[in-house]
Amino acid sequence: MTNADRFDCAVIGAGVMGASVALPLARAGMRVALVDRGPICREASGVNAGTLTMQMTRAALIPYALKAWELWMDTPRWLGLSVGAEQRDGLSVAFTEAEVAILEARAAARRAAGAPITLVDGARAREIEPGLSERALRVGHCPVDGFASAYLTGRAFRVALEGAGVALREGVAVTGVERVRGGWQVRVADGEPLMATRVVLAGGVWLEDMAGWFGIRLPIKVLINQLAVTERMPPVMQSVLGIASGLLSLKQYPNGTVLIGGGWQGRGGRHDGRGDAFVPEALIGNIRLAAFVLPALRRARIVRAWLGLEAETADALPVLGPLPGVEDGWIIGSVHSGYTSGPFMGALLADAILGRPLALPLFPIDRLLAQKDAA
């Protein structure tokens, strides 16, 4: 083993979190390996709804999401390529009195955290979005909203990572991590292990398994989100539409396709792969809701639907910080709507690893640990 074979940091998991940690570390001069069992950004990071909204982000994460929103809008500057990010008005609609109550409470909490959300009536909302249902009672409006094309994420990061000298190892499955003298040995399924001084776990829904390599029990809940997209159609909307309870995310891309999401659940788990456990009633329910909010969608043709995994901790707040009791071990991810906040959170963890001052606090995982086995 020569020094040349040794990395300063091995990041395991090449989704938006892992890529966002690896990039600033490499740009700061570290030798970084970014390892994934599949291609870059092809799980949650490549198949999510691309929503860059504040109204569905948890209040505690608003400061992070606001900073990440700026980054997403500006990827040509720091990644070199666009991910199709566009600023749009965000509307969160209430149709019943119960939903108005939810809307008011959520808007107040997010406004307190810095999101510029105001409440408007249906008539005002239809000035912003003429296609909106006549039945809207009250609507949360936030000008800081928009979307990216999630499927472009990997391509944009890949160019930047290669430019920064990150050793990107796609199709390499990590099977475990062991402490060796002065660092970590990262074992892989078919090939020589990697040697690294530091290790970062960024495995999304698979973080539970990865934490287990260190004897840490970190329960991660897996959401199986169903999404659907229409074929190209004439302009039917300009805003990003949701409903107060959060169960809808609706946007039309410049190419004319309308993406219908909102977290309606399919079936399966992190070990089942994705794509084979649709719940047809949930798909129809989701599209009904979309067509209720935006009646023009009844004319749409659905061309594709898919499932994406989303990870969530017990308190639906991130894991973002050191691995407790593990020297030179770090962990990031499992954030509800993590794509939205990902680029900032990755940069934040990179700052922590580099010993730089932090713009916002980390989310250490000690609070989430069910128990810690003797490693």
Added chain:
Amino acid sequence: MKVDLAVLGAGPAGANAALAAAGHGLSVAVIDENAAAGGQVWRAPAPSVTRDDADARDGAALREKLRISTVEHLDSATAWLIARDDAWRVDVARHGRSETVTADALVIATGAHERVMPFPGWTLPGVIGLAAATILLKANGVLPGQRTVVAGCGPLLSLVAASILKAGGTVAAVVDLASRAEWLGALPALAARPDLLARGALWRARIAAARVPVFHRHTVIRAEGTERLGAVRLGRVDAEGRLVPGAPEVAIAADALAIGHGLVPDTAATRLLRLRHRYDAASGWVAARDGTLAGSVARLWLAGEVGGIGGAAVAALQGRLAGLAAAQALGRSAAAAEAAQLQAGIARAGRAAAAMSWMMRPRPAMAGGITPETIVCRCEDVPRAAIEAAIAAGARDLNQVKQWTRCGMGPCQGRMCGEAAASLLAPHVGGRENVAPWTGRPPLRPVSADDLLGDFDYADIPIPAPAPP
């Protein structure tokens, strides 16, 4: 609807599977997107069209058998999702609403669609698929144009050219990737199918009698024209479909070009179900099945071209065999003698079918004729250069190419561009057999929201509990 057996597709394979199973006492639903059974080869003609040929008679006989059977025929139906719990579940959009068919057994008989390898000008009006031309001619009695060039490979070339002539049209040229020697080499395999030999001979005689120039070992380099097709430019190719450098080009005036490069098994359903697939040199990626046509999961059979290109006759026999296997698996009296007879019939017909599917195979170097600016994905306007750029940026599988370029994301769901995109990726990953097909996604065909949703009010939408505050 609850049945013993659901059959996807009412072509020669699917309809025969349904009939065989129903004949052994199963309750059967056959689901098909067309208004009448018959699939492509045995497609029902429009009411105004009168035909009397073998395919027309076979199709009419099949439709009559279905009509008097106990089979429930869900026509004009879009099967948009298949799932498996304790039983099979097929969600079907039909007549403006979505209904669910549950079944203990499933036969997938979704057939094949056409392969057209792109070339400059292939998106011009006047250019149509070779198989599409057969539908125009036999179902609608419509000629593709005044002067048609018929190009590509396989037995459809002669069929289409002869049908145009018979209908009173003009064939400007027949352009065949295969050499005359390749055709002669295929003849012995047809010995067991004198009917096919006789039809082929008749077609060729008609083409010769009309003095239609036939260009063997040639391909279409370019379709020329501004608003619509005006001429077709041809060039010589080698056995792999590669243009011979320096060979003279030929320009032929035409207002229609019917072109096709064989058939592609429609594996949308088998890919959605994550079945095992395998690569076959003649048919490309096919759903894997055993000698009894069983797929890689229980109580599922694959009949016809979804498991390999074999033609209508083989598909019909396979359909019956799959229907019998389903009946037997669900406890109906075994018909071992009939199954053995069908197996023997499939083996006999299989030799000719293999020879014909080999004549239709994709030639490995054909993608070389796609210029950088040629559109590969017509739905999303993705040119070859964009696909090459994604490959250069690190895409190494078809799903990543799709994500980075939108190739395959449109309403054809990759049926038109998938073969070309895979051929472009192949040299970067060690061959076509290393390019796994796109991951299957629902809906199996685009489905209109109106057909899915029905009438409802806000209170009818089963909105789940809110996400965390």
